[in-house]
Amino acid sequence: MSVITYRQALRDTLRAEMHRDxxxxxxxxxIGVFEGSYKIxxxxxxxxxxxxxxxxxxxxxxxxxxxxxxxxxxxxPVVELMTINFSLIAIDQIINHAAKIYxxxxxxxxxxxxxxxxxxxxxxxxxxxSQNIELFYAFIPGLKVLAPSTPAExxxxxxAAIRDDDPVLFLxxxxxxxxxxxxPDDESVAEIGRAAVTREGTDITLIGYSRMAxxxxxxxxxxxxxxxxxxxxxxxxLRPLDRETVVASVRKTGAAVVAExxxxxxxxxxxxxxxxxxxxxDYLDAPVRRVAMAxxxxxxxxxxxxxxxxxxxxxxxxxxxxxxAVGKRVG
Amino acid sequence: MADTAKAKGGGTARSTxxxxxxxxxxxxxxxxxxxxxxxxxxxxxxxxxxxxxxTGQAYTQARxxxxxxxxxxxxxxxxxxMTALREDDYLFTNxxxxxxxxxxxxxxxxxxxxxxGRSDGVSKGWGGSMHMYDTETRMLGGYGIVGGQLPxxxxxxxxxxxxxxxxxxxxxxxxxxxxxxxxxxxxxxxxLWNLPIVFVVVNNFTGMGTTVEKxxxxxxxxxxxxxxxxEGVRVDGRDVxxxxxxxxxxxxxxxxxxxxxLLEATSYRMKGHSVVDPAKYRTEEQAxxxxxxxxxxxxxxxxxxxxxxxxxxxxxxxxxxRDEVADAxxxxxxxxxxxxxTLFDYTYATPVANESRRMPADPVFAE
Numbered sequence: 001m002s003v004i005t006y007r008q009a010l011r012d013t014l015r016a017e018m019h020r021d022x023x024x025x026x027x028x029x030x031i032g033v034f035e036g037s038y039k040i041x042x043x044x045x046x047x048x049x050x051x052x053x054x055x056x057x058x059x060x061x062x063x064x065x066x067x068x069x070x071x072x073x074x075x076x077p078v079v080e081l082m083t084i085n086f087s088l089i090a091i092d093q094i095i096n097h098a099a100k101i102y103x104x105x106x107x108x109x110x111x112x113x114x115x116x117x118x119x120x121x122x123x124x125x126x127x128x129x130s131q132n133i134e135l136f137y138a139f140i141p142g143l144k145v146l147a148p149s150t151p152a153e154x155x156x157x158x159x160a161a162i163r164d165d166d167p168v169l170f171l172x173x174x175x176x177x178x179x180x181x182x183x184p185d186d187e188s189v190a191e192i193g194r195a196a197v198t199r200e201g202t203d204i205t206l207i208g209y210s211r212m213a214x215x216x217x218x219x220x221x222x223x224x225x226x227x228x229x230x231x232x233x234x235x236x237x238l239r240p241l242d243r244e245t246v247v248a249s250v251r252k253t254g255a256a257v258v259a260e261x262x263x264x265x266x267x268x269x270x271x272x273x274x275x276x277x278x279x280x281x282d283y284l285d286a287p288v289r290r291v292a293m294a295x296x297x298x299x300x301x302x303x304x305x306x307x308x309x310x311x312x313x314x315x316x317x318x319x320x321x322x323x324x325a326v327g328k329r330v331g
Numbered sequence: 332m333a334d335t336a337k338a339k340g341g342g343t344a345r346s347t348x349x350x351x352x353x354x355x356x357x358x359x360x361x362x363x364x365x366x367x368x369x370x371x372x373x374x375x376x377x378x379x380x381x382x383x384x385x386t387g388q389a390y391t392q393a394r395x396x397x398x399x400x401x402x403x404x405x406x407x408x409x410x411x412x413m414t415a416l417r418e419d420d421y422l423f424t425n426x427x428x429x430x431x432x433x434x435x436x437x438x439x440x441x442x443x444x445x446x447x448g449r450s451d452g453v454s455k456g457w458g459g460s461m462h463m464y465d466t467e468t469r470m471l472g473g474y475g476i477v478g479g480q481l482p483x484x485x486x487x488x489x490x491x492x493x494x495x496x497x498x499x500x501x502x503x504x505x506x507x508x509x510x511x512x513x514x515x516x517x518x519x520x521x522x523l524w525n526l527p528i529v530f531v532v533v534n535n536f537t538g539m540g541t542t543v544e545k546x547x548x549x550x551x552x553x554x555x556x557x558x559x560x561x562e563g564v565r566v567d568g569r570d571v572x573x574x575x576x577x578x579x580x581x582x583x584x585x586x587x588x589x590x591x592x593l594l595e596a597t598s599y600r601m602k603g604h605s606v607v608d609p610a611k612y613r614t615e616e617q618a619x620x621x622x623x624x625x626x627x628x629x630x631x632x633x634x635x636x637x638x639x640x641x642x643x644x645x646x647x648x649x650x651x652x653r654d655e656v657a658d659a660x661x662x663x664x665x666x667x668x669x670x671x672x673t674l675f676d677y678t679y680a681t682p683v684a685n686e687s688r689r690m691p692a693d694p695v696f697a698e
Contacts, residue, residue, distance in 0.1 A: 025493065051493065057523065062516025065482020066489055072471060073421075073490035092513075096476050097483060103677040105464035105472065106454035110680030141678050141687075165680035193684030240685040243695065279696040 001184055007177040009151035010040050010116075013158045014078065016187070018048055021076060024162060025052045027067050028080030037082045038118065038177055064090035064115065068098045068167070071113040076162060081117035084171070085131050098167035099142035110165040114158070118172040120211055120261060121309055127297035130305075132262035134210075137169045138238035144192055145238040147171040149213035151181040153236065156190040164192060171238070173211040173261075195242035197249060201231035203328060204255040204319055207246060207272055209235035212259040212310065219259075219315045230319065238268065246272060247279035254285040255322050259315050264292035286325035289318045335553075335564050361637045364572070369639055372414070372571050374648050376406035376627050379430040381656045382439055386429060386446060389660065390606045395446045398475075399460045402430030404601030407626035408533055409434050411574025412596070415582050416501055421469045421491075423484035424503040426461035427533075428473030431503065436468035439659035449666035456669045457677060478513035480504065481530070485517045488526035492589065499585045500528040501578075507538035509552050515559075521591035522559040529581045530556070532595045533568065539604040540612040556593035568596030569626040599624050 004012070018024045030037055032045040032055040045053040056063035060081060067077035081087050087094065094115065102110050121130035138145045144166050148154040154172070161168035198213065199220050208216040213234035220230035231249050235242070250256045256276050258269035269290035276288050294308040361369065383401040390399045402409055405427075413434030416422065424431045432442045437453060445452030446460055453465050461475035471487060474480040484502035491498050508514055509532060521528050532552050536543050543550045553563035566577040574596055581592040599621040603610035610618070634640035675688045689695065 054524075057516070057519055059516035059519065061513055062482050062485070062520050065479075065513065065517070066486035066520055069483035069486020069488075070490040070493070071486070072483065073487050075490050075493060077486075092476060092479065093482055097474075097479055101472070102680050104454070104458050104462050106452075106457040107677040107680070108454065108464055108466045109471070112680075144679070144683065164683075166683075191684055193686065237685075240683055240687065242685045244685070247696065275695060278694065 001182050003180055003182055004151055005177065006151045006154050006172075006179050006181070007038065007040055009155040009183050010158060010172070011042060011044070013155045014041065015044060015047065017159065017162045018044070018052060021162075023074065023076045024078060025054065025070075025075060026078050026080065027054045027056055027063050029056055029058055029082055031055060031080050036080065038174070040116070041080065060086050060090035061093055065093040065097065067113050068093060068101070068111055071111045071167070072101065072109050076112050078114045078116060078162060081115060083129055083174075084117045084119040084133055085129050087115070087117055088133070091136065094137065094143070094167070094169070095140055099140045102166065103142055111167045112165045114161045114168045114170050116158075116170045116172060118174050118177070120173040120175050121293070121298050121305065123174050124300055124302060124305060126300045130298035132260075132293070134169070134171050134238060135262055135266070135268055138241075138268065140239070142167070143239060144168045145171065146192065147210040147236060147238055149176065149208075149210055149234055149236070151179070152183045153190065155183050156188045157192075157236070159187065160190045160192050163189065168192075171210055175211045176214065179214065190236070193237050193240040193242060195233055195235045195237065195245040197231060197245065198234045199230070199232040201229040201253065203229045203253060204257065204323055205231045205233055205246070205249040205253045206257050206259065206315070206319060207233045207235065208259040209238065209268070210261065212261055215310070215312055215315060216259050218312050219319065222312065222316065223319065228319070228323065235272075241271070241275075243275040243279060247276060250276050250280040251283045254283055255326050256284075257289045257291060257315065257318050257322055259291045259310055261293055261310065263295050264290050265295060267292055285327075286322050289322050291315045291318045335562065361633065361639065366639045369634060370644070370648070372410050373630055373634055373640065374652065375410045375434065376571065376630060377648060377652045378439070378655060379406045379409055379433060380627050381652050382433065382443075382659065383429060385656050385660055386443070387602075387606050389446070394664070395460065396448065397459050397461070398426070399446075399606040400427040400604065401602060401606065402427055404599045404621060404626065405533060405535070405568065406430065407571040407630065408568035408574055408596045408598050411568075411571045412501065412503070412531060412578050414575045415578035417498070419469065419498050420582070421471050421484075421487050421498060421500045422503070423471050423480040423487070423500065424473050425477065425480060425505055425508070426473050426475045427505070428461065428463045432463035432465070432470050432473070435465070435470040437463065437465045437470060439655055440662040441465075443659040443663040444666045447663040447666065448668070449663055450669045451662065451666035455673075478504070478508050478511035481508070481513045481517035484528060485521050485526060488521060488528040488591075489524060492524065492526050497586055498527070499582050500526075501531060501582065502528060503531045503533060505538070506532055506534040506536065506543050506552060507541070507546060508532070509555055510546055518556060518559040518561055518591065518593075522561050525589050526591055527585045527589050528591045529578070529585050530561075530591065530593045531578070532593070533598050534595050535598045535600045537600065537604075539608070553593060553595035561591050561593050563593035563595065565595040565597065568598035569624050569629065571626065571630055601625065
């Protein structure tokens with residue numbers, strides 16, 4: 001067990017997987033000589049050489065598609081897209097090709113590849129560089145979409161993604177790269193398609209993923225001091241979606257709030273809320289609340305950006321209001 | 332016969348001083364060919380012609396659904412290209428792929444059954460007309476999105492190069508594809524990384540109805556590789572031997588030099604863009620020109636003139652081809668429809684927890 005950053009957990013896992021399997025290679029913009037925009041691939045070019053750590057031209061459609069084609073012949077490419085915003089340039093290759101090839105050709109060829117990419121706002125990067133558009137990919141059968149929130153999950157889920165035979169969109173977050181946590185030294189491989197109750201509670205269920213799962217835990221810790229018992233569910237896998245774990249928790253607590261960094265209308269939280277009403281209708285003591293980003297293109301100015309994003313304060317408010325509706329005492 | 336656009340400025344660094352062949356200016360001489368080989372090309376071309384005619388018929392009878400694009404008029408291009416490949420070479424094509432599938436070695440039976448959407452189709456009815464695919468013969472897909480196959484084919488060549496293999500990838504496309512972003516990105520990557528791939532543009536001078544002149548600022552498409560220092564060659568796609576020679580040369584150079592090449596084959600679509608397209612945008616002269624340039628009829632005439640094909644042989648081949656196509660159609664007709672119970676069999680290669688297997692009206696949570 002060691003305490004390392006989310007960034008370090010990703011880097012260590014990439015390195016170990018490359019040592020384990022000769023078919024694993026890395027492709028992406030500035031991942032080699034520059035060592036990655038966010039330094040995830042630091043040192044890897046030096047260690048593995050240009051054959052296995054390839055700097056690509058700025059051509060997302062071209063190199064994501066090339067990774068798919070290489071995967072069709074049995075390689076296990078791990079592609080880095082500098083941010084999820086740039087995945088839009090590769091979206092035809094991801095949705096019309098990576099996600100379709102196994103099914104469209106009757107199961108003849110799988111596409112064992114991983115697309116790593118960070119989402120997330122809060123870095124003053126403005127409207128085109130701060131989006132949370134993982135929903136686009138979570139919507140698509142044939143893709144698997146993972147969203148780890150801790151260094152330990154980053155390691156075990158990346159291991160799972162690389163060893164899986166299907167295309168995996170692996171969602172990272174700019175706000176998580178420097179967070180630290182304990183990572184077990186074992187080579188544990190996460191099970192894709194499973195959510196986790198990361199903190200047990202009895203009054204209300206708070207659901208999040210990626211950065212919002214971390215913030216949800218902070219909210220739960222804060223409210224514990226006020227004698228409010230919050231159960232936290234980390235979705236971890238956006239496709240497949242583990243509705244059972246969410247619903248089992250809400251059946252226990254009778255109330256739910258979903259925290260999401262994406263926009264509310266049609267967002268991930270909408271799917272979670274719909275699932276809860278179908279799976280726990282008789283158990284709900286209050287309507288399901290969603291805390292999501294304000295529905296604007298992300299502004300640059302810090303006060304505007306901070307106001308637009310969900311926070312410990314806004315989630316706390318929604319939790320307390322929901323508990324008031326239930327009639328439970330709130331502090 | 333073939334024009335070449337050499338890469339400027341030493342782009343083909345690995346090919347300089349290489350094994351450039353001298354090309355003949357006239358159509359390849361039949362006397363230097365083995366008669367059996369020529370008759371086999373003729374048989375293959377006729378098979379594709381009759382197969383596609385049968386396909387068009389089955390489509391109008393609603394035995395085949397969706398979109399349906401035929402290789403009618405492109406038989407010489409298809410057979411010439413496929414002859415240039417080794418069995419272990421890989422092929423990617425666009426959606427006009429039935430002839431290529433057969434040419435790469437797939438059985439007309441499984442191709443027709445796929446068109447019919449039956450369980451004996453090569454993709455068990457999951458792909459249809461635009462998506463022929465066969466791991467066995469390394470036909471790695473017809474693709475319905477224009478340009479979608481280019482990055483994939485480039486990646487397949489990357490995998491070959493990564494492993495130090497000596498296979499080559501051929502990536503076929505139509506003329507309109509040379510304007511899409513994936514074209515530029517893929518040719519750039521293939522050249523940068525020295526990948527063994529031959530990009531083949533089948534230029535029938537029309538997108539669906541938009542001419543090459545109206546869509547490409549450089550309508551001489553074989554020259555468009557020069558931006559990436561990829562040498563391009565243009566060949567008459569109606570001449571099976573010219574296509575074979577040009578393609579074989581580029582395929583072998585791609586193999587030995589580990590470099591990408593570009594081949595443009597000029598061709599004529601005999602019919603509309605798809606079966607349902609009456610091609611009203613074509614003038615009577617253009618239609619007459621396409622008919623006059625029928626590659627099957629002209630190759631037949633050449634073989635007859637050379638004394639390689641006589642009436643008896645012609646009849647024998649025609650009957651064999653007719654029987655093979657009828658057999659394929661019968662096979663397709665008698666193949667069972669896929670079972671609805673297999674609906675969720677091909678979403679994921681690695682089984683995964685919580686995968687949805689919900690039918691449209693099923694509740695999300697089954698009691």
